[in-house]
Amino acid sequence: MRQRYFIPTLLFACGLAFTGPAAAGVAIVGGTVHTVTSDEPLHDAVILVDQGRIQAVGASLQIPSGYERVNASGKLVTPGLIEPYSQLGLMEIGGEAATVDARVGVATIDASVEPYRLGPGFDVQYAINPASTLLPVNRVDGVTRAVVAPVPGNDPLAGWGAAIRLGEGEVLTHPRLALFGQIDAGAATLVGGSRSAVIQRLRLALEQARNYRPSRYRPEEGDYRHQDMAALQAFLASGAPLVLTVHRASEILQAVSLGRDYGIPVVIHGGAEAWKVADALAEARVPVIVDVLDNLPLSYDQLGARLDNAAMLFAAGVPVLFTAEETHNARLLRQVAGNAVAEGMPWAAALSAVTRRPAEVFGLGEGTGTLAPGAPADLVIWSGDPLELTTWAERVMIDGQWIPMESRQTRLLERYRDLEGEVPFGYR
Amino acid sequence: MIRSRAVLRGAVPVATLLLVSTLALAEVAREPYASTYRPLPAEPLLITGATVLTGTGARLEGTSVYVVDGRIAAVGDAIDAPDARVVDARGQWLTPGIIDVHSHLGDYPSPAISSTQDGNEMTSPNTAGVWAEHSVWPQDPQFPLALAGGVTTLQILPGSANLFGGRGVTLKNVPARTVQDMKFPGAPASLKMACGENPKRVYGERNQAPSTRMGNVAGFRSAWARAAAYRDKLVKARGDSEAEPPERDLAMETLVGVLDGEILVHNHCYRADEMATMIDVAREFGYRISAFHHAVESYKVADLLAAEGICSAMWADWWGFKLEAFDAINENVALVDGAGACAIVHSDSARGIQRLNQEAAKSMAAARRAGIAVTEAEAIRWITANAAQALGIAEETGSIEVGKAADLVLWNRNPFSVYARAEQVYIDGYRYYDRQDPERQPLTDFDLGQTARGSAR
Numbered sequence: 001m002r003q004r005y006f007i008p009t010l011l012f013a014c015g016l017a018f019t020g021p022a023a024a025g026v027a028i029v030g031g032t033v034h035t036v037t038s039d040e041p042l043h044d045a046v047i048l049v050d051q052g053r054i055q056a057v058g059a060s061l062q063i064p065s066g067y068e069r070v071n072a073s074g075k076l077v078t079p080g081l082i083e084p085y086s087q088l089g090l091m092e093i094g095g096e097a098a099t100v101d102a103r104v105g106v107a108t109i110d111a112s113v114e115p116y117r118l119g120p121g122f123d124v125q126y127a128i129n130p131a132s133t134l135l136p137v138n139r140v141d142g143v144t145r146a147v148v149a150p151v152p153g154n155d156p157l158a159g160w161g162a163a164i165r166l167g168e169g170e171v172l173t174h175p176r177l178a179l180f181g182q183i184d185a186g187a188a189t190l191v192g193g194s195r196s197a198v199i200q201r202l203r204l205a206l207e208q209a210r211n212y213r214p215s216r217y218r219p220e221e222g223d224y225r226h227q228d229m230a231a232l233q234a235f236l237a238s239g240a241p242l243v244l245t246v247h248r249a250s251e252i253l254q255a256v257s258l259g260r261d262y263g264i265p266v267v268i269h270g271g272a273e274a275w276k277v278a279d280a281l282a283e284a285r286v287p288v289i290v291d292v293l294d295n296l297p298l299s300y301d302q303l304g305a306r307l308d309n310a311a312m313l314f315a316a317g318v319p320v321l322f323t324a325e326e327t328h329n330a331r332l333l334r335q336v337a338g339n340a341v342a343e344g345m346p347w348a349a350a351l352s353a354v355t356r357r358p359a360e361v362f363g364l365g366e367g368t369g370t371l372a373p374g375a376p377a378d379l380v381i382w383s384g385d386p387l388e389l390t391t392w393a394e395r396v397m398i399d400g401q402w403i404p405m406e407s408r409q410t411r412l413l414e415r416y417r418d419l420e421g422e423v424p425f426g427y428r
Numbered sequence: 429m430i431r432s433r434a435v436l437r438g439a440v441p442v443a444t445l446l447l448v449s450t451l452a453l454a455e456v457a458r459e460p461y462a463s464t465y466r467p468l469p470a471e472p473l474l475i476t477g478a479t480v481l482t483g484t485g486a487r488l489e490g491t492s493v494y495v496v497d498g499r500i501a502a503v504g505d506a507i508d509a510p511d512a513r514v515v516d517a518r519g520q521w522l523t524p525g526i527i528d529v530h531s532h533l534g535d536y537p538s539p540a541i542s543s544t545q546d547g548n549e550m551t552s553p554n555t556a557g558v559w560a561e562h563s564v565w566p567q568d569p570q571f572p573l574a575l576a577g578g579v580t581t582l583q584i585l586p587g588s589a590n591l592f593g594g595r596g597v598t599l600k601n602v603p604a605r606t607v608q609d610m611k612f613p614g615a616p617a618s619l620k621m622a623c624g625e626n627p628k629r630v631y632g633e634r635n636q637a638p639s640t641r642m643g644n645v646a647g648f649r650s651a652w653a654r655a656a657a658y659r660d661k662l663v664k665a666r667g668d669s670e671a672e673p674p675e676r677d678l679a680m681e682t683l684v685g686v687l688d689g690e691i692l693v694h695n696h697c698y699r700a701d702e703m704a705t706m707i708d709v710a711r712e713f714g715y716r717i718s719a720f721h722h723a724v725e726s727y728k729v730a731d732l733l734a735a736e737g738i739c740s741a742m743w744a745d746w747w748g749f750k751l752e753a754f755d756a757i758n759e760n761v762a763l764v765d766g767a768g769a770c771a772i773v774h775s776d777s778a779r780g781i782q783r784l785n786q787e788a789a790k791s792m793a794a795a796r797r798a799g800i801a802v803t804e805a806e807a808i809r810w811i812t813a814n815a816a817q818a819l820g821i822a823e824e825t826g827s828i829e830v831g832k833a834a835d836l837v838l839w840n841r842n843p844f845s846v847y848a849r850a851e852q853v854y855i856d857g858y859r860y861y862d863r864q865d866p867e868r869q870p871l872t873d874f875d876l877g878q879t880a881r882g883s884a885r
Contacts, residue, residue: 095625095750134748273880296778297538297569297879306880328748335786338846383797389789389846392797409747409757413798417763419731 031072052400080144080378101127105153121227122159141331167398278316311344463611467856478517483827498857525580525835534564548587557678558594577782655683730767762795
C-alpha cells in the first residue's frame, strides 16, 4: 500500500519530462537580459539555447555555427511568465458549465440530484485541454507556464492541481503538484457556517489521514470517503504544498499553524490581510500568492485589503508570488506586477514574483523561471519594460521552441481590421 | 435633450454659495429627486508647468491651468495669477477628471453581502420604473478608492438582468451624506437596456419570457409600442382638457422620456449583430441610442456605429466569461476610434474603475502593437471627453478648456504608465484628493475603524 503512494511523490519531484522535437540551437543577441538569477540585468548579452534549454548567457559568448541568430538589441529579455493560480486548460467559457472542469460537487438545476461529493480526492489532471483557446491568447502575451488549480465545490478541500506549459503539443508537466483548499467564509458555508468548523474539519481529516487504513476506516455521514482519505494520505507523504485561499489575518495564522503542526508546506492564496501578519509569515517562510489589485473590502474576510500588500510582505521578507486571478487574462500578470512596483516593491522582486518565485514554490524544476544555464528555455523578447502597459511580447519561446504569435484574437483582428476589404468577411 | 446652460454652469461666487446653501434648507420648491450638489468653495488655483492632455486631442507641454470659482479660467504658458494657490507641476501630467460611464458603485457596494446587493431588480423583464439612484449607498467605501484613481464623474447603472433595467444616474464622485448631494446638476437621466444572454437566461430559467434572443427583441418592441401609445394619451390630454390622462406608470414615464429625447439610452449589448438589431428597434420607435456598453464586438460594425453616431463603451481586454464575450479583441477600442465612431473605455468594476488610465493604456498599446498609431492625447478622450459625450455632459466636463468645470487629475507621471498615480484630484476646482496629504483622502462612514484605510488614521 505504501509503495503505491510513492508514485506521485516521484512525479512531484521530477515533473513529466517534456519531449518535443529537438529544435536547432538559437542565439538571441544584443538584448538587455534579466536572468532573474541576479537583480542586475546583462546588457548587450547573448543567450544560447539548445535542446530546449538555456545553454549559456553572457556578454561575450561565441555563437556556435548553425545557430539561428535572433536580434534583440533595444529589447528586454526575461524568463516566461508563470501564473501560479489559474484554471487554464480547465475552462473555456466561464458561464458554460459544459466547458468548465475546475470543480466537482456543484448542485445542478435538478434539485433531486444529490451533488457528487469529492474533496481532496479530486484531481484535475485528466481534464486539462491542450486545445483550449485560452492557451494561445495568454502565451502570445508572454505567459509560458501555469499552475492549474481546482476550485472548491462542496468541500473546503478542492483537490489536486497540476502545472502546465502553454507551448504546442502536450501541456501537462506536473500532475499532483499541490493540494488546494479554501478556509474563508466561503468554505464555512460548506461545513455548517462557521470558519472554526473549517479548521476543525481540516485538522481532523489530517489526523485521520496519518493513520488511515482502508480496512479500518468506517466513514460516517459527512466524513471523507475512501477516495478522499487515500488522497490526503498520499498528500502527507508527498511533501507537496497545500495552497489555501484565505484572506483574514487571523485565519492566515490558522493556516500557518496548520502547516507547522502537520509538517505541510503551506502556501497562502489571496491573503488580502497578509500584510497584518507579515512577520509571522516571514518567520514560517510561508509564501503568499497575491493579486495586487485586490484592494477592495469586498467581504468581511477582506476588510483590511490594500494596494501595497505585496510591497509590505516583500519588505518583511515573505516570499511573494503574483496572480492575475483571472484565468482568461493570466496575461495581466505583468500589469499586476507593475502595480506592485508602483506601490513600493522593487522592480526585480516583482519580476521574480511572476517568474522564478512561482517555479521555486511549486517545484517546477531546477532553474525554471530563470535564464540560468540548464533551465527550460522559456523566454520572452519584450518591446520594452515588461511590467509596463505600453509594451508587448514580440517573440515567445517555450521549451526552446518559438511559439506562433497567433491566437483566435489575432485572427479576429486580421478579419475585421479593414471593414472595406474586397474579400467577404467569411473568407478572410 | 435640451439642457439650460444656466443650470449646468454653477459658477457662483463663494459668498453667494454659502447663502444659497443656508436658504436651501428652507426652500420648499425643490423638485423631487433633484440634485442638491453644491461645489465646495475653493481658492483660485494655478497649476504650472504640467504636460496637459486636454481631452480635445491636444498635448500641451509646460502648460499652466488657472482655475477660478471652480471653472477653468485660462490655459497657457504665462498666466499671471497673484491671488492663486500655485501647484508646481513640472514633470507631472494634467488630464481632465476621469469619467466612468458604467459603474455600479453604491448599488453593488463593498462588502458584497446579501444586504447590499441593490443593483438588479430581477423581478420583471421591464423595470424601467426603478431608478439606480434609489439604491446608491453614499457610504460605499469604493467611492473614495475610485477618487484616488482620478474618477470625478461616474454613471451608476442598474444591472443587466432585465430588458429594461431602469434609470441610471450620473454622479459627482464627492463624499456626501445623500445621493442627491452627489447628483451631477443638469445631467440627463439614462435608461439601461440589456440585450443578449442575461435577460433571456434570468427569465428563461423561470420559464417566462424572454427565454430567447427573439423573445428579448419582442419584449423591447412591445414595451416601446406601449410607450408610444402612452405618450399619445399624454399629448392628447395636454392639448385637450376633456381627454383623460393615462394613469401614472413609472416604467412608461421612463420610456416616454427616451422618446422625447430627454433620457439617454445606454444599451448593454455585446454582439455586433445584436447591435444592428437594436439600431433597427430604435429606428422603428424613433429614439436614439447613446451608447452600447460591454460592446466587445463593436469593431465588427464600427462603420455602422460611426454612421449612426452611437458610442461604444468597451473593456480593454476582458473576454471569455460567456459566449457573447468570446470574440473580444484588445484592438477593439482603437478600431472603433479609427472608424470615426465614439470610443469609450469603461469599467463595470469596482477594481477597474480605480485604474481606467491603465485600461486605456492597454487599449492604446494593443493598437500600437497592431500598427495603428494612437497617441496619449487621443487615447485620454476614451476616459474623459468621449465618456462625457455619451452622458450628455460634454459642455460641462471631460476636457480642459476655458469655461469648463475644473474637474482635473494631476498625475505624478505619464498616466499611461503602470507606475503613474494620481497626485491630486479636483472636482469643480476643489481638491478632493491629495496623495501627499492624508487630510485630503476622504473616508466613508463604513471605513472608520475597520477597513485598512479607516484603521490607518
